[in-house]
Amino acid sequence: MKFIIQKDYLVQSVQDVMKAVSSRTTIPILTGIKIVATTEGVTLTGSDSDISIESFIPAEEAGSEIVEIRQPGSIVLQARFFSEIVKKLPKDTVEIEVQNHLSTVIRSGKAEFNLNGLDAEEYPHLPQVEEENMFRIPTDLLKNMIRQTVFAVSVSETRPILTGVNWKVESGQLHCTATDSHRLAMRKASIEMENQDTYNVVIPGKSLNELSKILDDTNELVDIVITENQVLFKTKHLLFFSRLLDGNYPDTSRLIPNESKTDVVITTKDLLQSIDRASLLGEGKNNVVKLSTLPEGVIEVSSNTPEIGKVIEEIQSQSIEGEELKISFSAKYMIDALKALDSTEIKVSFTGAMRPFLLRSIDNDSVLHLILPVRTF
Amino acid sequence: MKFIIQKDYLVQSVQDVMKAVSSRTTIPILTGIKIVATTEGVTLTGSDSDISIESFIPAEEAGSEIVEIRQPGSIVLQARFFSEIVKKLPKDTVEIEVQNHLSTVIRSGKAEFNLNGLDAEEYPHLPQVEEENMFRIPTDLLKNMIRQTVFAVSVSETRPILTGVNWKVESGQLHCTATDSHRLAMRKASIEMENQDTYNVVIPGKSLNELSKILDDTNELVDIVITENQVLFKTKHLLFFSRLLDGNYPDTSRLIPNESKTDVVITTKDLLQSIDRASLLGEGKNNVVKLSTLPEGVIEVSSNTPEIGKVIEEIQSQSIEGEELKISFSAKYMIDALKALDSTEIKVSFTGAMRPFLLRSIDNDSVLHLILPVRTF
Missing domain, CATH: 3.10.150.10 (DNA Polymerase III, subunit A, domain 2)
Incomplete structure (x- = not known):
């Protein structure tokens, strides 16, 4: 050579x-x-x-x-x-x-x-992947879909299947879902495909993180081929193979509440910065913070670590509809979700202090985050 | 309050x-x-x-x-x-x-x-420092003097005194010297002082590193006050106190050879990049590399780690005067010294393969680096 x-x-x-x-x-x-x-x-x-x-x-x-x-x-x-x-x-x-x-x-x-x-x-041979059945997504959209879901995978090996992101292809739509059983992130998008194949696989979070790092921010199409135990991402000069995780991904659709009791519309940045400040004095390793609705569309964010100190802050929301609410949750999960929502304004839908709540963009339903509250009230 | x-x-x-x-x-x-x-x-x-x-x-x-x-x-x-x-x-x-x-x-x-x-x-009281006797250096010069010497302090606590930089003030000159007993860095400069006080103290390397980080790159003067066990650096709105190290700093002046057998004048960047490449395959934890003089002003830099591979490179020097030479040394020490020499061209003075060698700027004698060779030839 x-x-x-x-x-x-x-x-x-x-x-x-x-x-x-x-x-x-x-x-x-x-x-x-x-x-x-x-x-x-x-x-x-x-x-x-x-x-x-x-x-x-x-x-x-x-x-x-x-x-x-x-x-x-x-x-x-x-x-x-x-x-x-x-x-x-x-x-x-x-x-x-x-x-x-x-x-x-x-x-x-x-x-x-x-x-x-x-x-x-x-040198071991690379997996043989038949490239007959594939679908396509623009690179920048693929990177976004990874970014908006992969952070929510489990870091614990207790349930290995949860360390991956569930990719479901159905009726020309790709649904990516990740959950560590305390919170869930879902992102969907239309894809280009020539047939009506369906897929339901779990891609290791680590693989998706590495893939995201080597893809450029272009809108060129990535070819994606899914086989029984491998997924192949293919760009002009790059082949990226990852093994898939074995096992069945839990059915997450039934976790998502269909109705809500309190709906808050708020500027993402205001809520994010306020939660970020409250997280400094949040309790425990998950930095638990509290959120309460007040009259006239005011939201109160607070936290308290008795030996160090406490913080309280009021923010004005666009609107609060429904019941009064006091709820506690992990500041980290909230911050992760708010950063992943690429939307200036969001809607947070609560179903009481003990039930999971949802975060969505007000513009579209392609992204959804779910967070389980912490019982403190 | x-x-x-x-x-x-x-x-x-x-x-x-x-x-x-x-x-x-x-x-x-x-x-x-x-x-x-x-x-x-x-x-x-x-x-x-x-x-x-x-x-x-x-x-x-x-x-x-x-x-x-x-x-x-x-x-x-x-x-x-x-x-x-x-x-x-x-x-x-x-x-x-x-x-x-x-x-x-x-x-x-x-x-x-x-x-x-x-x-x-x-809260403990800060050390009381009489500010009667002080000298002054521009901030940027002080930062340079620290940068050009502090890297050579010992990281081992075997001889605690060597974890500091020796500061000597004599006849309106400040000499900073650091050595870990394998290499030595010296930097001197004129200082502003009103009297003819002399000082000979050792400042912990860690203190100088922290000081350097908080000083801006200005040419405003820093007031320096040295007492028996403290040094105080004073800028407009900042006081920086450090304790001094106890004990006598070794007399390093006798380590520095007065004569040389081989003198090489060379472009700093050429030598630095070549040593940097050779260090990749340098032997042992100090990445030992070899340097040999060849005819017509050519320097050969090489290294060899048998299980991995080897590298050899020729660089053209400005001049080689004196005896032929083959010498081995730590690539790390050489790279540190070459980076600390703010000079486009340098002179390297050898006194045989077993004796320490010197690196100096060709323009001025304010900086001097000494490196002990490694016995391999």
């Missing part, structure tokens, strides 16, 4: 596949990055066996040469060293050449590195 | 004194910030008993009111909570009022915090 490549492309590609490489792996070769050079270009692969990322650098793009392939071939190089080396190379181009015994020379300017490689034949 | 203050001034002042507050202290009241309001303004104090910082906010500055003092007085408030609270207050002004039983109200807009305070009378 021998090729000369534009450094910037190599650095970006290495950085992308590094997201899948873990230093803690039971399969030693997975601490490496697989490099395959063909006449079409160079493909890099990183994997921790849960997530696999493949990045392709074409030999030529828009008429200009990015890689000059001298000799096709392949090698696996230690990811940690290789990624640091390419970042620090002195010139704009890099020559990479595998010599005898897998020893690999990386040349740039007058700097010459020599890394001991591993045989690419021994 | 009751006053109304511009939030920005309070936030800045709290942030400054927080640098001295430690959550791990054996004196509980030191987890607090002392606030004293007089008709002149408000003084905040933070301390971990090694470092004490006092920040003064004048009632009036340049004709505009910063603090409106309603009732002089004092209180100690939990630093962690108080600092978070003031940052998150909704309005540009804050009212702080001590009510009965040390309970303190912090009001801004419609937010009202209530913190349990402590009696300011119980």
Whole structure:
């Protein structure tokens, strides 16, 4: 294998596949990055066996040469060293050449590195995914859907299925739902698909976080292919594979109350900042704060940690309809939900102090957050 | 105590004194910030008993009111909570009022915090420092002198005196020296002083790092007062006290070779980047790299970690004078020294492969770095 490549492309590609490489792996070769050079270009692969990322650098793009392939071939190089080396190379181009015994020379300017490689034949094969049935979402929408749900997955392994986000595809709509059993986040959107396939899978939260990091903020379409145990996200030069979680995701639809007793419409920022202040003196590790309705559309937010102090604040809402209410909840859950609601004004619907309450945008019903209160009153 | 203050001034002042507050202290009241309001303004104090910082906010500055003092007085408030609270207050002004039983109200807009305070009378007194004998340095020069030496202090407590920087004042010159016994950094500068006092003290590296962080990059003069066991740095509205380290600092002047056998003049950036690359494959925890002189002013930098790989690079120097040389040293020490030398070109003076070598600016002799080689050849 021998090729000369534009450094910037190599650095970006290495950085992308590094997201899948873990230093803690039971399969030693997975601490490496697989490099395959063909006449079409160079493909890099990183994997921790849960997530696999493949990045392709074409030999030529828009008429200009990015890689000059001298000799096709392949090698696996230690990811940690290789990624640091390419970042620090002195010139704009890099020559990479595998010599005898897998020893690999990386040349740039007058700097010459020599890394001991591993045989690419021994690198595990990526999952085989049939690309017949797929659907498509714009990249920026996909990133938003991830951001607005993934924060609510469980961080505890008690119920492993809850560490993932439930993706349901039905009638041309994608529903993403995450819950840690104390709060729930749901986001739905229309998708482009050619058939009427339905899916119901659970994607690990970690995978979605990593995917979100390597996707650019463009509106180009991402192809998504779901199989029995894998999901593949495909952009122009990137393949992102994640395994799916085994098991049945709980039916969350029955958790969502259909009616409400108190409805508050309020400016998101006012509520967010007030809860944020109250959280400073919120009780316990969940920073419990209290919310009470007062006459004339005033909301009172308060918290109290007896040994430290207390805080009380009034905010003016747009409107309060229904019963009077006093309720306590985790400031953290509330802040997470308010940050995920990309809406200037929101509606909060309560069904009494002991029942879960809902947060929604007033403009549309594509996002929904549910929070379980804490019993203190 | 009751006053109304511009939030920005309070936030800045709290942030400054927080640098001295430690959550791990054996004196509980030191987890607090002392606030004293007089008709002149408000003084905040933070301390971990090694470092004490006092920040003064004048009632009036340049004709505009910063603090409106309603009732002089004092209180100690939990630093962690108080600092978070003031940052998150909704309005540009804050009212702080001590009510009965040390309970303190912090009001801004419609937010009202209530913190349990402590009696300011119980807060330890700051060291008494006679301000008769002092010298002065511009703030930016002081920050440079700290930056160029403090990195070389010892991080091990085996010889506590080496965790500090030796400050010597003699004949209107300040010499700052730090060494961890493997390398040494020295910086000298002329200072403004009215008398011919001499000093020889050791200031904890940690204190200098914290001082550097709270000083702005101005050329305003800092007053420095040294006493038997304290040093005080004084700017317009800030007092920074640090205890001094007990014990005698070793005489480092005899470590510095007077003659050299090989002198290399080289562009700092070329050498720095090359060493940085070689350090990636440097051996052992100190990332040992090798440097060899070649004919025609060429320097070869190399390293080798057998199980991973090796790197070799040639760089063109301005000149090499004297004997041929092969020497090994810690890449980390070399990188630290090269970064601290604010000079485009430097001179490196070697006295053989087993002797310490010197790095100096080619323009001036105010900075000097010494590094002990590692025996590998």
